[in-house]
Amino acid sequence: MKFFFLLVAVVVATAAAIILVGPLQHVAGKPSAASNKCALRTAETPDKLVCVCNATYCDNLVFDWPRNPGEGYLIQSSKSGLRFEVSPLESPEFDWCGRVDGQLLVQPGREYQSILGFGGAFTDAAGLHVTSMPKPLRQNVLESYYGEHGSQYNFARVPISGIDFSMRPYSYDDLPKGAKDYNLTHWSLAPEDLDYKIPLIKEALELVRTYNSSLKLFGSSWSPPAWMKENDSLIRGRLINSTQVYDSYAQYLIRFYNAYKSYGIDFWGGTLQNEARTAETYPQYAFNSLELGKEQAVEFLANYFGPALVANGYTKDKFKLMVGDDNLGAINDQVPYIMSHKEVHPYVAGLAFHWYNHYFMPYDKLTECVEQIKDHIEFVLMSEACKEPGKEKPVDLGSWDRGEEYASDIIEDLVRQSAGWVEWNMALDEQGGPNWASNWVDAAIIVNKDRTEFYKQPMYYALAHFSRFFRPGSIRVDATLDCAPGDKQVAAVAVHKKDTGHAVVNILNKSDQAKKLLVKVEDRSKVVRVQAKSIGTLVLKL
Numbered sequence: 001m002k003f004f005f006l007l008v009a010v011v012v013a014t015a016a017a018i019i020l021v022g023p024l025q026h027v028a029g030k031p032s033a034a035s036n037k038c039a040l041r042t043a044e045t046p047d048k049l050v051c052v053c054n055a056t057y058c059d060n061l062v063f064d065w066p067r068n069p070g071e072g073y074l075i076q077s078s079k080s081g082l083r084f085e086v087s088p089l090e091s092p093e094f095d096w097c098g099r100v101d102g103q104l105l106v107q108p109g110r111e112y113q114s115i116l117g118f119g120g121a122f123t124d125a126a127g128l129h130v131t132s133m134p135k136p137l138r139q140n141v142l143e144s145y146y147g148e149h150g151s152q153y154n155f156a157r158v159p160i161s162g163i164d165f166s167m168r169p170y171s172y173d174d175l176p177k178g179a180k181d182y183n184l185t186h187w188s189l190a191p192e193d194l195d196y197k198i199p200l201i202k203e204a205l206e207l208v209r210t211y212n213s214s215l216k217l218f219g220s221s222w223s224p225p226a227w228m229k230e231n232d233s234l235i236r237g238r239l240i241n242s243t244q245v246y247d248s249y250a251q252y253l254i255r256f257y258n259a260y261k262s263y264g265i266d267f268w269g270g271t272l273q274n275e276a277r278t279a280e281t282y283p284q285y286a287f288n289s290l291e292l293g294k295e296q297a298v299e300f301l302a303n304y305f306g307p308a309l310v311a312n313g314y315t316k317d318k319f320k321l322m323v324g325d326d327n328l329g330a331i332n333d334q335v336p337y338i339m340s341h342k343e344v345h346p347y348v349a350g351l352a353f354h355w356y357n358h359y360f361m362p363y364d365k366l367t368e369c370v371e372q373i374k375d376h377i378e379f380v381l382m383s384e385a386c387k388e389p390g391k392e393k394p395v396d397l398g399s400w401d402r403g404e405e406y407a408s409d410i411i412e413d414l415v416r417q418s419a420g421w422v423e424w425n426m427a428l429d430e431q432g433g434p435n436w437a438s439n440w441v442d443a444a445i446i447v448n449k450d451r452t453e454f455y456k457q458p459m460y461y462a463l464a465h466f467s468r469f470f471r472p473g474s475i476r477v478d479a480t481l482d483c484a485p486g487d488k489q490v491a492a493v494a495v496h497k498k499d500t501g502h503a504v505v506n507i508l509n510k511s512d513q514a515k516k517l518l519v520k521v522e523d524r525s526k527v528v529r530v531q532a533k534s535i536g537t538l539v540l541k542l
């Protein structure tokens with residue numbers, strides 16, 4: 001075996017002050033020459049930084065994958081202000097355990113799941129902000145997420161009718177109290193679909209086509225019309241247990257997919273129900289929701305919704321229906337029960353879950369659930385995440401901690417078989433809304449009040465390090481940290497992009513000090529110096 005030892009020429013940031021004046025000494029690398037640099041702005045405190053985009057300027061990354069075997073780059077973002085800083089790998093230097101802080105062994109031969117992708121959600125709130133922007137600014141948001149030089153998102157979640165991040169509570173078939181419409185004669189898409197979601201989705205579809213990518217859309221329902229529910233409300237409550245209602249709700253959902261199809265928008269899949277178990281167990285849940293109990297879920301799926309999907313051509317090979325779509329813990333209660341019923345297997349393709357309970361629950365709850373159902377599903381997908389306020393303020397502009405939490409969560413999920421990670425609202429205002437139920441949260445992109453500029457937060461870059469480089473079809477491979485086994489400050493995950501022969505390793509450094517890491521991929525080794533509080537992507541042509 002022959003080893004190449006390369007030392008990455010990255011100057012260690014010593015003080016945030018340097019960064020505010022200008023970028024770190026940048027090793028001129030071909031890949032970044034054409035890129036627009038982040039226009040850094042300090043938020044509340046000097047360590048909180050955002051990248052500002054306006055109608056005429058927005059940062060991006062023009063990057064060519066290395067072509068020559070052994071050639072590679074490190075792309076870094078850090079608390080100190082690096083954003084997609086590209087450095088070539090150079091300066092071979094021998095170094096071993098003891099002289100490095102850790103060793104990362106990447107084994108392309110040891111394969112796990114295939115990556116499906118990354119993305120965000122076309123909520124009404126995001127749609128309102130983006131469609132009210134001047135055209136060039138709107139284009140910059142879309143390119144930031146879907147463009148070739150942006151995050152290259154290939155997933156998008158689309159709520160089916162109203163949610164909390166809507167300006168009003170609504171369904172597609174709202175009726176006066178006491179009225180019923182089992183045949184759905186009053187069903188129609190809402191102005192929010194026609195004015196916000198459909199135009200933006202079409203623009204995103206156009207963008208991904210320009211670089212031969214594609215967009216996997218999936219729908220999720222929060223609440224059926226109130227008249228289908230026991231408590232006659234969009235908030236919580238159960239479906240009325242009757243054939244008429246089950247039938248009608250199945251058709252209600254199918255109509256959504258068919259209506260979008262009539263606008264040229266084909267869905268890749270959908271979830272059975274958003275946060276059904278959490279709605280049952282969390283009385284403070286004061287917005288659109290449905291307590292779809294697990295028995296009811298089996299009944300509805302096996303006898304109504306599943307057959308309706310098939311009857312409309314949404315067979316499992318063409319339409320990826322996911323169960324779960326709820327938090328760790330909540331999926332553990334619902335999903336194994338649902339999947340213990342053979343009748344639902346013909347319809348269910350995957351398990352979806354949300355990140356929220358990671359605040360207090362071990363990630364192995366996910367593994368526990370996956371282990372019980374893995375023989376009956378094709379994939380696992382993290383389908384919703386955002387930083388919820390708790391006691392903090394909803395939007396903490398420029399927070400690196402929140403970016404780090406994203407990167408850390410993505411790694412924890414990927415190493416537990418998740419095939420991707422889909423964020424929540426693609427854009428919110430500085431309050432973290434609008435949200436008719438005042439359930440404000442943070443987002444990767446925050447739009448200013450008069451919608452003349454927007455701010456890309458550290459969360460945006462944390463997620464983009466994955467969406468941009470862990471491309472769909474890449475295979476996750478073994479990446480093991482040793483030498484410093486006790487070092488909980490460093491986390492890593494790797495994929496093999498087989499179509500082009502690249503290894504990609506994402507390394508999260510939560511430590512306050514820069515670290516030198518030996519990365520070995522097959523017979524090639526690189527020494528990388530990872531910045532303090534950073535996320536680095538190592539791209540290597542094998």
Ligand SMILES: *[C@@H]1O[C@H](CO)[C@@H](O)[C@H](O)[C@H]1NC(C)=O
Nearest residue numbers: 039052053054055056057058
């Ligand atoms: C837009 O951003 C660029 C880069 O930061 C800046 O030079 C320009 O003045 C901004 N334009 C407006 C109208 O603020």
Ligand SMILES: *[C@@H]1O[C@H](CO)[C@@H](O)[C@H](O)[C@H]1NC(C)=O
Nearest residue numbers: 180181182183184185186248
């Ligand atoms: C609903 O549709 C069915 C089947 O087409 C029809 O028999 C029934 O009369 C309709 N009900 C109402 C209330 O329109």
Ligand SMILES: *[C@@H]1O[C@H](CO)[C@@H](O)[C@H](O)[C@H]1NC(C)=O
Nearest residue numbers: 148208209210211212213214
């Ligand atoms: C996109 O795909 C088409 C068909 O596979 C191919 O002919 C074309 O060269 C591709 N374009 C780019 C930019 O990769």
Ligand SMILES: *[C@@H]1O[C@H](CO)[C@@H](O)[C@H](O)[C@H]1NC(C)=O
Nearest residue numbers: 231233235236237238283291
């Ligand atoms: C709907 O049902 C739940 C319990 O199932 C209840 O707590 C909630 O308050 C109800 N909502 C309304 C508006 O009645």
Ligand SMILES: *[C@@H]1O[C@H](CO)[C@@H](O)[C@H](O)[C@H]1NC(C)=O
Nearest residue numbers: 241242293294295296297299
């Ligand atoms: C629904 O009602 C039927 C019969 O009316 C009953 O057998 C079934 O257990 C009920 N299902 C649920 C989930 O309550």
Ligand SMILES: *[C@@H]1O[C@H](CO)[C@@H](O)[C@H](O)[C@H]1NC(C)=O
Nearest residue numbers: 509512513514515516530532
């Ligand atoms: C992480 O950053 C710290 C602080 O600068 C540094 O000491 C450490 O070596 C870095 N870790 C890695 C793996 O590079």
